Every structure is written in structure tokens, then in C-alpha cells.
Amino acid sequence: MIAVNKETFQAEVKDTGGLVLVDFWSESCESCKALMPDVEALAEKYATQVKFAKLDVAKARRLAIGEKVLGLPTIVLYKDGEKIDEVNKDDATAGNIEAMIQKNL
Amino acid sequence: MEKTYDVVIIGAGPAGLAAGIYSGRSLLKTLIIERSKTGGQAVVTNEIDNYPGAEGEETGPTLIAKMVKQAEHFGVERVADEVVDVDFEGDLKKVTCNKGEYQAKAVIIASGAFPRLMGCRGEAEFTAKGVSYCATCDAAFFEELEVYVVGGGDSAIQEALFIARFARKITIIQNLPELTAAKSMQKKAFDNPKFSFVYNSVVEEVKGESGLLDTIIIKNEQTGELTEFNADPEDGTFGLFVFIGLVPRTDVFEGKIAMDRGYIPTDENMRTNVPGVYAVGDCRIKPLRQVVTAAADGAIAAVHAEKYIEGGE
Numbered sequence: 523m524i525a526v527n528k529e530t531f532q533a534e535v536k537d538t539g540g541l542v543l544v545d546f547w548s549e550s551c552e553s554c555k556a557l558m559p560d561v562e563a564l565a566e567k568y569a570t571q572v573k574f575a576k577l578d579v580a581k582a583r584r585l586a587i588g589e590k591v592l593g594l595p596t597i598v599l600y601k602d603g604e605k606i607d608e609v610n611k612d613d614a615t616a617g618n619i620e621a622m623i624q625k626n627l
Numbered sequence: 628m629e630k631t632y633d634v635v636i637i638g639a640g641p642a643g644l645a646a647g648i649y650s651g652r653s654l655l656k657t658l659i660i661e662r663s664k665t666g667g668q669a670v671v672t673n674e675i676d677n678y679p680g681a682e683g684e685e686t687g688p689t690l691i692a693k694m695v696k697q698a699e700h701f702g703v704e705r706v707a708d709e710v711v712d713v714d715f716e717g718d719l720k721k722v723t724c725n726k727g728e729y730q731a732k733a734v735i736i737a738s739g740a741f742p743r744l745m746g747c748r749g750e751a752e753f754t755a756k757g758v759s760y761c762a763t764c765d766a767a768f769f770e771e772l773e774v775y776v777v778g779g780g781d782s783a784i785q786e787a788l789f790i791a792r793f794a795r796k797i798t799i800i801q802n803l804p805e806l807t808a809a810k811s812m813q814k815k816a817f818d819n820p821k822f823s824f825v826y827n828s829v830v831e832e833v834k835g836e837s838g839l840l841d842t843i844i845i846k847n848e849q850t851g852e853l854t855e856f857n858a859d860p861e862d863g864t865f866g867l868f869v870f871i872g873l874v875p876r877t878d879v880f881e882g883k884i885a886m887d888r889g890y891i892p893t894d895e896n897m898r899t900n901v902p903g904v905y906a907v908g909d910c911r912i913k914p915l916r917q918v919v920t921a922a923a924d925g926a927i928a929a930v931h932a933e934k935y936i937e938g939g940e
Contacts, residue, residue, distance in 0.1 A: 551764045552671055552688060556664035556707070583768060590838045592864065593755025594764045610755035612741070615663075615709075617725065 523565040523574040528582040534575055536603040541626065543619075544598045545576040546586055551594040553614075560616035561597070568623055572599075599626055632658045634932050635722050635731035637710055640667025641918045642908025643737030644694040645925030646932075650735075651701030653933050658729060659698070660722065662709035666691035667739045668873075668909070669918050671763045673789050678918045687763075690918070710738075715883050715901045733903045733932035736880065736891060737925065740873035740909040740916075745777060749833040757840020758833060758867045762786040765866070769794045773859065774866040775843055776800065777830055783870035784808035784816050790868060791821050798856075799824045800845055802871075828854075830867070839864040875910045887912060897928035903935050 526534045526544070535542050545561050547554035558576075565574035579586040579594065589598065589605065596610040597619050607626055609618045634650045636643045639661035650657040664670055672687035681690050698705075708724035719730045742760035744750055750758060759765040766774075766789060774794040776787040779801035785808070791797050799806070799816070804826050806813050816822050827849045834842040841858040843865075858865045875889045884899045884906075885892055891906035893899055899906050907924035909916045 548764075548767070550767065551761075552664045552666060553761070553764065556661075559707070580767065583770065587768065587839070587864070590756060592757050592765065592768050592839055592866075593759050593761075596755050611760075 541572040542600045546596040548580045554595040631730040636735045638737035642921035642925040645922040646929040647698040647703040649929030651703040736906040743872045766790040769866040778870040779806040
């Protein structure tokens with residue numbers, strides 16, 4: 523799982539072909555930090571099929587709002603740079619994230 | 628494979644952690660199961676002004692971190708998993724989770740509560756798109772933007788004061804003719820020039836053109852009058868934070884123990900109607916839901932669970 527920021531988001535996510543999953547998180551979001559180990563585990567499991575990235579929105583607030591993310595945690599799945607699916611808040615569980623990945627593989 | 632414990636605690640908020648500290652300190656083999664974030668509602672609360680000893684720089688996360696450290700010091704195990712079924716019938720209670728199954732001589736339910744929804748049109752669609760129930764998670768998105776806060780109780784005003792550190796303007800939408808928060812907190816809000824107040828009103832609908840929240844329609848319940856708030860076109864969006872009470876997270880216990888409108892009745896020793904099963908914190912029927920009362924519940928339940936395990940009650 524790679525960390526992306528407002529400088530690298532375009533190249534690593536929007537200009538990347540195939541599936542890219544982005545974990546929008548921040549240090550002040552306790553739910554995000556609780557969820558992160560589950561996302562890391564999914565990153566290992568789907569390493570060959572999906573690129574996993576995390577974006578700290580505290581340093582990329584405008585970028586997040588531009589991606590229509592106004593609440594944490596939000597997990598977005600991109601395909602060929604286009605947002606195709608997301609889960610957020612209470613729905614952002616390991617099970618739901620994996621279901622979203624499998625639905626779009 | 629099933630693992631067997633003396634005490635399994637469901638939920639790692641202040642009630643569950645306090646139960647863990649007491650149970651671990653009594654040398655009982657103790658497991659705390661948490662589905663999501665350790666610390667429950669307290670860990671997403673910035674100010675914990677009224678918990679004894681938590682003065683000065685103490686916040687929800689710092690206080691919870693200390694409780695976790697204390698529980699671990701007493702040998703309490705913790706696992707991140709969600710309880711999907713329970714069987715309280717035998718002497719050994721069974722707790723089934725997504726990833727594993729556990730057995731325990733006593734179970735302490737500390738499953739807490741989650742924020743009540745408004746129930747208005749558009750609410751689900753705009754959650755995490757402008758509608759939020761967690762200030763510490765999302766307030767920073769609204770730096771220099773406008774924010775509406777639904778509710779007039781302690782939580783609503785306390786969280787609104789936190790959001791005001793970021794937002795340029797706060798509008799409180801309260802369904803009653805006045806606020807119900809503690810007077811000291813009300814004064815802070817009334818004295819803050821960023822605050823304005825709308826009374827006797829509820830949110831009727833939330834909308835947004837571009838996928839983000841940009842319109843809130845409220846209804847005055849006394850006059851029936853509808854008022855529409857629109858985001859400043861330069862901002863494009865605004866926030867709507869909802870703090871209108873809680874709903875107990877007890878679905879999984881339905882039919883397994885006595886319940887009353889989702890809450891678990893207990894006696895003053897935290898016993899439910901099933902011997903060896905206790906309920907603590909916000910999920911039980913009680914007059915005051917605070918960190919201090921949650922911690923006290925946990926202590927009482929752990930002490931009685933120990934007596935129960937030793938055959939004393």
C-alpha cells in the first residue's frame with residue numbers, strides 16, 4: 523500500500539490504468555486508523571489485481587473535496603482513473619470493502 | 628477453533644475497558660472484542676472536561692489510550708472482530724464473530740450506542756458528502772465554510788464549539804424552543820460570534836447538485852413554514868452535523884436476553900436476566916450516559932462477574 527499526496531495523486535491514481543483503491547483517512551479520524559490494518563490486509567490479498575493507496579486528507583483537503591469526499595473514512599475504487607465505487611463511514615468495513623473489490627474485479 | 632476465557636467483554640469503549648481493567652486485575656483470563664474503533668464514542672470526542680482527573684490537555688483519544696494501556700498492563704487480550712451471534716444458554720457462553728468463536732464463563736456486554744439519524748430525505752445519500760455524525764472525523768473539511776448543526780443538547784453544543792474552530796459560521800437547528808445543553812456550554816455558544824440559532828425546527832430534506840451537499844430545507848414545526856438554506860456559490864458546499872441522541876447497538880442480543888426498546892435492563896449490579904451475562908455503559912437502561920458512569924458500570928460488572936465465576940452468586 524503506497525501513501526499518495528496532492529502532488530502524486532494524479533500520477534498514482536488518476537493516470538493509472540486498471541483498479542486503484544484509495545483509502546481517504548486522517549490522523550484525527552479514529553475510525554480510519556482502526557480500519558487501516560484491514561485495508562492493509564486486503565492490499566496483500568489483492569496485490570496482483572488492485573493497486574492500493576492511502577491519502578491523508580489533512581494535507582490534501584481540496585483534493586479530497588474535488589473527489590467528492592467530505593467525510594471519513596471513505597474508501598474509493600477507481601478504474602482507469604475514473605471513480606467507479608465507494609464505501610464510507612459505518613459501511614466502510616473490511617467485509618464491505620472486499621465485496622466492493624470483488625464486484626468490480 | 629474455539630478459545631475459552633473467564634470473561635469476554637463485547638465492546639472497547641470506556642465501559643468495556645474499565646470492565647477489562649478490573650477483570651484483568653483480578654487475574655481472570657479476559658478478552659475484549661471490538662468491531663470498529665477502540666474507545667467507542669469517547670474516542671471521537673475531543674473534550675472530556677467532566678471526567679474526574681481529565682483536566683487540561685486531556686482529550687477523548689488521550690484518555691482512551693491510557694485506559695487501553697492500563698487494561699493491557701493487567702493482561703487483557705483484545706481482538707478486532709464483529710460479534711454476529713451469541714449463545715448464552717449453557718454454563719459456557721458462546722460468542723460467535725466474523726473471524727472466530729469464543730467461549731466464556733461470563734460475558735459483559737458493552738456494545739454502546741450509535742448516533743441517531745434525522746430520518747429526512749437525502750440523509751443516506753449525502754452522508755460523507757456533507758452530512759456527518761462525527762466532528763473529530765470531519766470538521767476539518769469545513770475550514771472557512773458554513774456548517775449547520777442539528778441538536779441542542781450537550782453533545783450538539785459541545786461538538787458545535789469544536790467545529791467552530793474550523794467553520795466560519797455555525798447555525799444550530801434545534802427542534803425545541805430553547806437549547807437543553809448545560810448552561811455553561813450554552814453561554815460559550817451564545818458568546819461566540821460565529822453562532823446563530825434556529826428554534827422549533829427540524830430538517831426536512833438535504834440535497835446537492837454536484838454530489839456534495841448544497842441545500843438544506845428545514846421545517847418550523849410550530850408554523851409549518853419551510854425554509855431553504857443554500858451553500859454560498861463560491862463555497863459550493865457546506866456541512867450538516869447531526870447530534871440528536873443515540874440508538875443502542877444491541878441487535879445481535881435480540882431474543883437472547885431481556886430488552887426494552889433496544890436497551891438492556893440490568894439490576895444495580897449490572898446483571899441482565901441471564902445469569903453470567905452483564906450489560907454496561909450506553910447499551911443499558913440508565914439515567915446518565917457519560918464516560919464516568921460507563922467506567923463505573925464496567926467496574927461493578929467485572930466485580931460481580933468474578934463472584935459469579937467463583938460460584939458466589
